[in-house]
Amino acid sequence: MSTMETRQRLPAAERRESILAAASVVFGDRGYAGATTDQIATAAGISQAYVVRTFGSKETLFVEVARRAVGRIETAFRSAISADDDRTVVQRLGQAYLDLIADRGILLSLLHIFSLGNDPAIGPVGREGFLTIYRLIRDEAGLPPEEASRFLAEGMLINTVLALQLHDSDDPDALELVTQACGGDLGRFRALAAG
Amino acid sequence: MSTMETRQRLPAAERRESILAAASVVFGDRGYAGATTDQIATAAGISQAYVVRTFGSKETLFVEVARRAVGRIETAFRSAISADDDRTVVQRLGQAYLDLIADRGILLSLLHIFSLGNDPAIGPVGREGFLTIYRLIRDEAGLPPEEASRFLAEGMLINTVLALQLHDSDDPDALELVTQACGGDLGRFRALAAG
DNA sequence: TCAGGTTGTAATCGGTTGATTACTTAGACA
């Protein structure tokens, strides 16, 4: 070879994590069926064969990405709940959710997971994940069902405008809508989404 | 042939409509990348080749399905706005949106369209459709941005629980959440979704 | 140092999919 790039080897556990991170981004951008294991491999800097062998199958990898995404939300929400601010718990939860935008792929992967409820393998994972989050904000944050539902609804709207990339639009109506969706701070939304 | 089923021919315009109806259902269930033109053809009762030839490509067909779905929402909302009830316009809009559940595929196709904002061909269609609906409920229904945003958020939650099929769950938390999402009438939600 | 397990890839295979082509057949109308 002309270049001296010595392929860096990683222990299996670290490589696993790096594949999961890459897969989260690619699945978030293209969805489950639209993403290919080769795109994920390229994003992770390894071969397609190794991606498949590490997780056994594309489906298994997607399910693991889904579980991680739900786990990240749980962690962020629990941290927000236990924080001691002068803000309300709903405000803290909303802040925590918006901060997740910075980690490209999490919210978008979730959006795709939730849209595949009909799939026999992925559907149960999506339902369980969604209910887990619902129970968390209802039981641990103490929100009554109506407020919990409203909070989830706002989250789904954030997912949607994020997927549509309305925050990059120059349409004034789009910006007005995104501003409403993120609770007023359009600049922060944009900065987080820009990564 | 043993059966006498004489293949019924339809004029191109009618056949087009029947393909669009079938495609709406299949795309709604499986998403854009996950659906195949053969599944759509089978659902429409014709050959795969004819589906492709009628619309030129799978992508063109999907875009047309998307435009139709947005058009259906526009029609339903305009009708709700001009209706003269004792209810508020938001209540009428919410009712109109819920009624759209009965036409399997519309809301689920929309969910998939909105999740593909990154796609160079589909993204612009999704953005334009979403903004069209936003402007409709803001300008024609007269909702201030905050209320319009909240209304859209509730719609996105409905799309999500519909895609996840939480309304068919026997989990009490799922039912509580769906009940909240649809404004209290779980029975009607279920009946509409059952088709 | 060299043996063996671990990390990683090149090559390839079977199955699927969207699209194209060449061909049929139904039906309207002169």
Add this chain to the structure above:
DNA sequence: TGTCTAAGTAATCAACCGATTACAACCTGA
């Protein structure tokens, strides 16, 4: 009735994708 157009399909193709296999290179420790 015969003809011509529009509706529709069977067959096939090239591209793609996930998965498998066989193999290479790296690193550790006895």
